[in-house]
Amino acid sequence: xxxxxxxxxxxxxAMACVRGTPAPPAAALVAAAGDSLRGxxxxxxxxxxxxxxxxxxxxxxxxxxxxxxxxxxxxxGLEVAVWGATVRPGVFRVDxxxxxxxxxxxxxxxxxxxxxxxxxxxxxxxxxxxxxxxxESLEGMExxxxxxxxxxxxxxxxxxxxxxxxxx
Numbered sequence: 001x002x003x004x005x006x007x008x009x010x011x012x013x014a015m016a017c018v019r020g021t022p023a024p025p026a027a028a029l030v031a032a033a034g035d036s037l038r039g040x041x042x043x044x045x046x047x048x049x050x051x052x053x054x055x056x057x058x059x060x061x062x063x064x065x066x067x068x069x070x071x072x073x074x075x076x077g078l079e080v081a082v083w084g085a086t087v088r089p090g091v092f093r094v095d096x097x098x099x100x101x102x103x104x105x106x107x108x109x110x111x112x113x114x115x116x117x118x119x120x121x122x123x124x125x126x127x128x129x130x131x132x133x134x135x136e137s138l139e140g141m142e143x144x145x146x147x148x149x150x151x152x153x154x155x156x157x158x159x160x161x162x163x164x165x166x167x168x
Contacts, residue, residue, distance in 0.1 A: 036083045037063065037092060038100065041075040054082065054092065067094035074162050078102050078147065098124060102149040105157045109147035112138060112165075121148065135159050 039056035052065045052072040065072055066087060072094065079101035084093045099109040108129065110121035119131040131148065133155040138146055143165035150157040 035085060036081060038079070038081045040079050041065070041072070041077065043073060043076045052076070054080075063090055063092045065092055065094050071163060074160070075099070078107070078160075096124070099147040099162070102147065102158050102160075105149040107147050107149040108152060109145065109162060112141050112144050112146050114142050121146070121152070141165055 037054055037056060039054040039062075040059075042053050042055055043050050044053050045051055052069070052075075053062045054065050055062050065082065067084070075097065078099050080097050080099050082092065082094045082097045084095040087093050099107045101107050108121060108123065110123040110127075110129070112131075112134075113120050113122050113128070115128065115130075119134045121129045121131050123129065129152055131152055133153075135148075135156060138144070138159060138161070141161065141164075144161055145163040146159060146161050148156040148159045
């Protein structure tokens, strides 16, 4: 009975497989899994040879980030999710990102917009989130990409500018 309990499921599994279909190469699996990362951004090294690193798993793993350097520098100290591609082992090209936290406090980032006499944060996925308590330091920064830490219905714990507003 034990032999039948083991052999029947194995036989069914073998019949379900398509013969002649090669397994995906290991490199394809790594690339597919490596298109997004999450961690803390740090600027490391000594001037003039600094680089930007993403520290993951509490700093046990790290990769060097490549991309728009002024933007990467402004992410220093923030927990972010980054999307892009592995350039070579240990180096990740950032195509886009989202701020997730600052100092352990959940954060939201987006483009600052005036809406109906107030302010809103337009997120990367197109949501318009009201910001009734915009910090004074961000007033007049319509069009800037900013981040706000804490619930948006209260004054933020902290905030910052990721990209200045476009020139008008």
